[in-house]
Amino acid sequence: METGRTTPGVVAGRLPPDAYETNFADLHPRYDPHEAHVAADRCYFCYDAPCITACPTAIDIPLFIRQIATGLPEAAARTIFDSNILGGMCARVCPTETLCEEACVREAAEGKPVEIGRLQRYATDTLIGAGVHPYTRAAPTGRRIAVIGAGPGGLSCAHGLARRGHDVTVFEARPRPGGLNEYGIASYKTPDGFAQKEVAWLMQIGGITIEYGAEIGRDRSFDDIRAAHDAVFIGNGLRGVNALGLDGEDMAGVEDAVDFIARLRQAGDRAALPVGRDVVVIGGGMTAVDAAIQARLLGAQNVTMVYRRGAERLNASVYEQNLAQINGVRLITGAVPVRLHGDRAVERVEFAYTSDEGGRLVTMNDGFWLPADQVLKAIGQVMQPLTADPEAALDLDGTKLRTAGTGAVPSHPGVFAGGDCTASGEALTVTAVAQGRDAAAAIHDYLTDAQPAQKEPA
Amino acid sequence: MADLSTDFVGIKSPNPFWLASAPPTDKEYNVRRAFEAGWGGVVWKTLGLDPHVVNVNGPRYGVIHGADRRVLGINNIELITDRPLEVNLREIKAVKRDYPDRAMVVSVMVPCEEWAWKEILPKVEETGADGIELNFGCPHGMSERGMGSAVGQVPEYIEMVARWCKQTTRMPVIVKLTPNITDIRHPARAAHAGGADAVSLINTINSITSVNLDAMCPEPMIDGKGSHGGYCGAAVKPIALNMVAEIARDPATAGLPISGIGGVTTWRDAAEFLALGAGSVQVCTAAMTYGFGIIKELTAGLSEWMDRAGYDNIAAVTGRAVPNVSDWKNxxxxxxxxxxxxxxxxxxxxxxxxxxxxxxxxxxxxxxxxxxxxxxxxxxxxxxxxxxxxxxxxxxxxxxxxxxxxxxxxxxxxxxxxxxxxxxxxxxxxxxx
Structure with a gap:
C-alpha cells in the first residue's frame, strides 16, 4: 500500500512529490510594482504615525511608503535599513497584525490596514535582491568586540559595530548564521534561503567574522571571550526547552517543536521528512502554530494544538490562529496533558480540562484522549547560563538576563545583551534587532568614552 | 420620474449628455455605438477644408494619474479630423438619418476668412445636422495656423466669424471657447454680439503633463521632442465650472445658452454644470477612459438625483446655483x-x-x-x-x-x-x- 495521509506512524512521503513545493511556497509573495503602488497609496502619511510607535525598531514607515509611491523603492529600503538592518526578515516574520498594522489608522477606519509588512518586503527586496549594501564602514578603530550568537540581535549589533569601524567576532553554536531566522521560523514565511541571503548581504559591511560551532560554556569559556575583547554582546537567545515533566517524554515520537521546525528548515527534500498521522502539538505560542501548520503541510492527517489556558490567553496572534485553522489544524484550549501513553513509541495523550480560577490554573478531574503518533512540545524556551561558575554568573531578572535600557549588563562592565535572552521587550525578531542596534550604539559610546582608563583589569 | 430630454437652442436630445468633439465622435462606427449605448447627442469631430490635416504617428496623449493609475487628466496633441471632408459628411448624414432623435452637432474649423465658412457650412447643412459648433478652442497645432484658440483669443475675430456663420446657415451656431485667456467673459460677449445662439466651454487647457526625465523631453514625446497639448478630464473641472459661472452671471451674456464641458465624469459633475448655468453637457475624457457604457450611470444618476431633489426637468436645474455665485466683497x-x-x-x-x-x-x-x-x-x-x-x-x-x-x-x-x-x-x- 502506498504511503498517504492516513498511513499510521511517523513516516515520510505522505504527499505526492509536487505537493511539498506548493505547500511550502511563499505565504505572502512579493508585490509586483503595480500592487505596491496601489498598496502604498493607501497610506495617509499620519502625523507622528502610530505605526512607527508600534514598531520596536521605529522604522519611519510613512516615509518609506511614500518613497515606494513615488517610484523609489531603493530609497524606501534605505529608510527601513537605517532603523532596522534586518528589515528584510522582519517584513516576512513580524507579527505585523499586532504591531504596525494593528496601529494603522486604516485598521481603525476600515478594518483593513495598509499592508506595511508586504510593502516593506517589496522595498527591502530591491536592494537585497540586487546585492547592494547601502552602508560603508568607518575607518577601523582597532577595537575588538565579541558577539555571542548570530541571531537577529547579534547580527544587528555586529553590523552596528562594524559600521562604526570596530572589529567584530561572532560566536555561533550552530553551523549556520541567522538564529531563529534560520532554524526557528516556519518555512513558508521565509522560503528560498532568504535567511542566508540576508546574512550574506549584511556581512558586506565588512569587519565581521563568524566562528561556527562555538557554543559559549561548552566550546569556549565566557570569561576567556570577555578577557580577549574590549566588549561583549550577548545575543544567544533561549537555547533550552521546557519539558512537560511527564512520564514517557523519552518515548519515540515525542520531541521539542523547535527541533521539528529546525529539521524542516534544514531539510533539502521535505518529502523525506517523517511526520505522524495523528500529531498533537502542546502549547499556544508562535512555535506551536508554526509546528502545527507545518505538520499539516507535510501530510499529517490530524493535527491538534492544545493550549492549557483559555483562547484569550493564546500567545499566537488571531491571524496566526486563523492561519492554523485554515490549514486544518484543530485548536483546543483549556486542557493540559497529564499522561503520555504508549509502549516504546507514543500512542495517545491523556488530557485534563483546566479551569482558570482568578489567574490560577486548576486541573480538573475530567478530560479526554487524543490518539498521537507524534507529540511536539512547544511550551516555552529558557535561557541557558553561559557559565557554570556561580561567581561569574550574570544578573537575572526572573529567568532571563537583567539589562539596563541600553542593553548594558549592570553587574558586568563592558558586557551588553539583547534579544530573547534578556528580560526586556517581547520575544520577537524585531525586538532583538532593536536591542542589538541600540547595544551597538551603547558599546560604541562605552568604548569611545570609557576606554581604556576605566576598563577593569582582566 | 424626472424628464431628462433636452432642448438646447432648438437642438433636441433625449438627455443632456453629448459626446464632445473629439476622437470618440470621429467616425460613424463610434457614433452609432454611442447612440446605441444611450448618448443623447454628439458633436462630430471637427471638420476642416480639404486637403485634410495629418496627425503625428507617435503618441498623441499625455496623462496625469491618481491612485491605482486612475486617470485624472489627459492632454492631447491630436488635430482636427484627418479624414477627407466628403467621408465625414457622408457618415454624418447616414447617422443622423438613422438616429433622428439624437442631437447631431458638427464641429467646424476653417481659416478665418469668410469664403471658407461660406463654402463648408452649406455642405454641413446638407447632412441634416442639427447645429454647428465653431471650434475656437484647440490650443495646439491648429492654433499655429491661425485657427482654433488663435481665433478664440481675439474677441473681434469671434464676433466676426459668428456673424458670417449666422448669415450663412439656418443651423444654430454654438461657439466653443478656449480657456486659454485671462477673462472668459470677453469672448463670450463677442460670440453673443456676433449673434451666436450659444457658447460651449471649456475647450482644452494648454499644458505639459509630464517630463520624461531620461530623455529630458515633455510627454507625449515624438522622436525626442514634445509640444504643449490640450488638457482635459476631471482635473480641469474646477476651471471649467468657474468659467461657465462667470458667463452665466455676466449681465452682458445673461440667458445665453451654455453647453458645459470640462471633466464631466459622473452624474454629479453634470448636475453641477447645469446648476451653474449649462443647458447641456459634453463628455469626452470619461468616455475615453471607461467607454460608452458610463452613459447609463450618468443618466440614471442624474434622474435619481433630480427625483430626490424635486426637479422635474433639465430646465429646472439649469442656472439654479447662479444667484449664489457672488463676489468676495459680498x-x-x-x-x-x-x-x-x-x-x-x-x-x-x-x-x-x-x-x-x-x-x-x-x-x-x-x-x-x-x-x-x-x-x-x-x-x-x-x-x-x-x-x-x-x-x-x-x-x-x-x-x-x-x-x-x-x-x-x-x-x-x-x-x-x-x-x-x-x-x-x-x-x-x-x-x-
Whole structure:
C-alpha cells in the first residue's frame, strides 16, 4: 500500500512529490510594482504615525511608503535599513497584525490596514535582491568586540559595530548564521534561503567574522571571550526547552517543536521528512502554530494544538490562529496533558480540562484522549547560563538576563545583551534587532568614552 | 420620474449628455455605438477644408494619474479630423438619418476668412445636422495656423466669424471657447454680439503633463521632442465650472445658452454644470477612459438625483446655483464658524494637526492618546482640516450663533449681515449719510 495521509506512524512521503513545493511556497509573495503602488497609496502619511510607535525598531514607515509611491523603492529600503538592518526578515516574520498594522489608522477606519509588512518586503527586496549594501564602514578603530550568537540581535549589533569601524567576532553554536531566522521560523514565511541571503548581504559591511560551532560554556569559556575583547554582546537567545515533566517524554515520537521546525528548515527534500498521522502539538505560542501548520503541510492527517489556558490567553496572534485553522489544524484550549501513553513509541495523550480560577490554573478531574503518533512540545524556551561558575554568573531578572535600557549588563562592565535572552521587550525578531542596534550604539559610546582608563583589569 | 430630454437652442436630445468633439465622435462606427449605448447627442469631430490635416504617428496623449493609475487628466496633441471632408459628411448624414432623435452637432474649423465658412457650412447643412459648433478652442497645432484658440483669443475675430456663420446657415451656431485667456467673459460677449445662439466651454487647457526625465523631453514625446497639448478630464473641472459661472452671471451674456464641458465624469459633475448655468453637457475624457457604457450611470444618476431633489426637468436645474455665485466683497463677514472634530469618527491619523500646526493657524491641539481637538481661540475656520481629513464628516464647520463671543477675536458675533463693502477697514466703504 502506498504511503498517504492516513498511513499510521511517523513516516515520510505522505504527499505526492509536487505537493511539498506548493505547500511550502511563499505565504505572502512579493508585490509586483503595480500592487505596491496601489498598496502604498493607501497610506495617509499620519502625523507622528502610530505605526512607527508600534514598531520596536521605529522604522519611519510613512516615509518609506511614500518613497515606494513615488517610484523609489531603493530609497524606501534605505529608510527601513537605517532603523532596522534586518528589515528584510522582519517584513516576512513580524507579527505585523499586532504591531504596525494593528496601529494603522486604516485598521481603525476600515478594518483593513495598509499592508506595511508586504510593502516593506517589496522595498527591502530591491536592494537585497540586487546585492547592494547601502552602508560603508568607518575607518577601523582597532577595537575588538565579541558577539555571542548570530541571531537577529547579534547580527544587528555586529553590523552596528562594524559600521562604526570596530572589529567584530561572532560566536555561533550552530553551523549556520541567522538564529531563529534560520532554524526557528516556519518555512513558508521565509522560503528560498532568504535567511542566508540576508546574512550574506549584511556581512558586506565588512569587519565581521563568524566562528561556527562555538557554543559559549561548552566550546569556549565566557570569561576567556570577555578577557580577549574590549566588549561583549550577548545575543544567544533561549537555547533550552521546557519539558512537560511527564512520564514517557523519552518515548519515540515525542520531541521539542523547535527541533521539528529546525529539521524542516534544514531539510533539502521535505518529502523525506517523517511526520505522524495523528500529531498533537502542546502549547499556544508562535512555535506551536508554526509546528502545527507545518505538520499539516507535510501530510499529517490530524493535527491538534492544545493550549492549557483559555483562547484569550493564546500567545499566537488571531491571524496566526486563523492561519492554523485554515490549514486544518484543530485548536483546543483549556486542557493540559497529564499522561503520555504508549509502549516504546507514543500512542495517545491523556488530557485534563483546566479551569482558570482568578489567574490560577486548576486541573480538573475530567478530560479526554487524543490518539498521537507524534507529540511536539512547544511550551516555552529558557535561557541557558553561559557559565557554570556561580561567581561569574550574570544578573537575572526572573529567568532571563537583567539589562539596563541600553542593553548594558549592570553587574558586568563592558558586557551588553539583547534579544530573547534578556528580560526586556517581547520575544520577537524585531525586538532583538532593536536591542542589538541600540547595544551597538551603547558599546560604541562605552568604548569611545570609557576606554581604556576605566576598563577593569582582566 | 424626472424628464431628462433636452432642448438646447432648438437642438433636441433625449438627455443632456453629448459626446464632445473629439476622437470618440470621429467616425460613424463610434457614433452609432454611442447612440446605441444611450448618448443623447454628439458633436462630430471637427471638420476642416480639404486637403485634410495629418496627425503625428507617435503618441498623441499625455496623462496625469491618481491612485491605482486612475486617470485624472489627459492632454492631447491630436488635430482636427484627418479624414477627407466628403467621408465625414457622408457618415454624418447616414447617422443622423438613422438616429433622428439624437442631437447631431458638427464641429467646424476653417481659416478665418469668410469664403471658407461660406463654402463648408452649406455642405454641413446638407447632412441634416442639427447645429454647428465653431471650434475656437484647440490650443495646439491648429492654433499655429491661425485657427482654433488663435481665433478664440481675439474677441473681434469671434464676433466676426459668428456673424458670417449666422448669415450663412439656418443651423444654430454654438461657439466653443478656449480657456486659454485671462477673462472668459470677453469672448463670450463677442460670440453673443456676433449673434451666436450659444457658447460651449471649456475647450482644452494648454499644458505639459509630464517630463520624461531620461530623455529630458515633455510627454507625449515624438522622436525626442514634445509640444504643449490640450488638457482635459476631471482635473480641469474646477476651471471649467468657474468659467461657465462667470458667463452665466455676466449681465452682458445673461440667458445665453451654455453647453458645459470640462471633466464631466459622473452624474454629479453634470448636475453641477447645469446648476451653474449649462443647458447641456459634453463628455469626452470619461468616455475615453471607461467607454460608452458610463452613459447609463450618468443618466440614471442624474434622474435619481433630480427625483430626490424635486426637479422635474433639465430646465429646472439649469442656472439654479447662479444667484449664489457672488463676489468676495459680498460674503458675510459676520458668518463665524469653528471646526469641530467628531471624536467617534476620528481615526487619529493626525493629518488635521499636521496641516494646521505646520501650515495654518496652530488651532488644533494633540492630546495624550492622539486626541485632536480644535482650539477655538486660534481657529479661523479655514477648512483645511476638513479638506485633508480622510474621514468624511469627521470634521465639520459649525456656526457660532449670534450673540456668542468668538474666542479668537473676543468679539460678539453680530446677528446682522456685514460684508466688506461696509467694513470699517475698507477705505472705500462709505457710511450712509
Amino acid at each position: 460674503l458675510n463677514l459676520n458668518y463665524v464658524t469653528k471646526a469641530r472634530i467628531d471624536q467617534d469618527l476620528c481615526i487619529k491619523c493626525g493629518r488635521c494637526y499636521a496641516a494646521c500646526e505646520d501650515t495654518s493657524h496652530q488651532a488644533i491641539g494633540m492630546g495624550p492618546d492622539r486626541t485632536f481637538e480644535v482650539i477655538d481661540a486660534e481657529c479661523v475656520a479655514c477648512n483645511l482640516c476638513v479638506n485633508v481629513c480622510p474621514v468624511q464628516d469627521c470634521i465639520t464647520m459649525e456656526r457660532l450663533p449670534a450673540g456668542a463671543t468668538d474666542p479668537r477675536t473676543g468679539r460678539v458675533v453680530p446677528a446682522e449681515f456685514g460684508d466688506w463693502t461696509t467694513h470699517p477697514n475698507n477705505p472705500a466703504a462709505h457710511a450712509a449719510e
